[in-house]
Amino acid sequence: MIATMSTVWDRTAEFLSDNLAALTPLVLLGIFVPLTLLGSLMPLMGASGQAGDITLGLLVLALSLVTSWASLAITALAFDPAAGRAPAVQTANRRLLPVLGIGLVTLLIVLILMAPVPIALAMSGVDLEALAAGKSPAGDTANGALAFSALYAVSLALVLFWGYARFLVLVTPIMIMERRGLGVYARSFVLTRRIAWKVMGVLVLYAGVSWVASAAAKLVFGTVFSLLIGGEGPLTLTTVLTQIAAAGVSTIFSVLAVAFIAKLYLAVRDAREAIVEAS
Numbered sequence: 001m002i003a004t005m006s007t008v009w010d011r012t013a014e015f016l017s018d019n020l021a022a023l024t025p026l027v028l029l030g031i032f033v034p035l036t037l038l039g040s041l042m043p044l045m046g047a048s049g050q051a052g053d054i055t056l057g058l059l060v061l062a063l064s065l066v067t068s069w070a071s072l073a074i075t076a077l078a079f080d081p082a083a084g085r086a087p088a089v090q091t092a093n094r095r096l097l098p099v100l101g102i103g104l105v106t107l108l109i110v111l112i113l114m115a116p117v118p119i120a121l122a123m124s125g126v127d128l129e130a131l132a133a134g135k136s137p138a139g140d141t142a143n144g145a146l147a148f149s150a151l152y153a154v155s156l157a158l159v160l161f162w163g164y165a166r167f168l169v170l171v172t173p174i175m176i177m178e179r180r181g182l183g184v185y186a187r188s189f190v191l192t193r194r195i196a197w198k199v200m201g202v203l204v205l206y207a208g209v210s211w212v213a214s215a216a217a218k219l220v221f222g223t224v225f226s227l228l229i230g231g232e233g234p235l236t237l238t239t240v241l242t243q244i245a246a247a248g249v250s251t252i253f254s255v256l257a258v259a260f261i262a263k264l265y266l267a268v269r270d271a272r273e274a275i276v277e278a279s
Helices: 005-018 022-045 049-081 085-116 116-123 130-131 138-167 171-177 184-191 196-227 238-279
Strands: none
Touching: 005 022, 005 238, 022 049, 022 085, 022 238, 049 085, 049 171, 049 238, 085 116, 085 138, 085 171, 116 138, 138 184, 138 196, 171 184, 171 238, 184 238, 196 238
16 A cells, blocks of 8 residues: 555655754755855846856856755665765765756657747747747737647646656656666656656645745845845845845755655555565
8 A cells, every 4th residue: 555645744754853964964065055056146147248147057057966966865865864874975976967867858858848839939920039028929820829839838737747746756766776767757657656646736735835935935034134234236145145045945845855755755666566566
């Protein structure tokens, strides 16, 4: 029998509370600091010239890689807390490139699925630059292309959401524990059988709560720091302090998500193996 989501959550909470010492360096240096820097640097994009944007883009990429690495280390630690942080870090070092490779394959698949939208707009003669600038195209053909694109985009979003719950949600744990190649998609599909709707529900709940919490942190702390310190511009002491507070909230939810998915993988894997052994 597959463990319930509440049981997985209990195991997640237990892991986090019992391994704070091992988790703290990974969380602070691998997630909190990069998120703080990313949030502070993103407003500068487009305002620092082409060379500056390239430099910022490379820095953002590097920080994103650090965050991905930390997530892998936390996942590995969740699988074997007794082994400690050092083996988890070694696992993250070994599996980072394969996980990034699967991520690029996934991105390519998504881009291919999205391709009909710009193709339809281009074939109908819609000026994409004008559309991006907020100008409404004229003509029945253009309106038809826009209607098709909107319907296709909504349908694709729903399909991608379901696909994430079935094919992608367990990819990282599988890559760490089972070291599969492109077979990770099929393996995730098998493991999420009969729990897809539960996974989708958890994803919606997580996305909603984390977004509200992050937005509230930015609003509250941004208002307080603005009143106390003031300052204008994309990068000020007020914006930095606000981003630190928001990054703290985002870090908590990020760690919860990583640990939860790791424990979910263990639960469904053990349940699936029990079913196979019993048959």
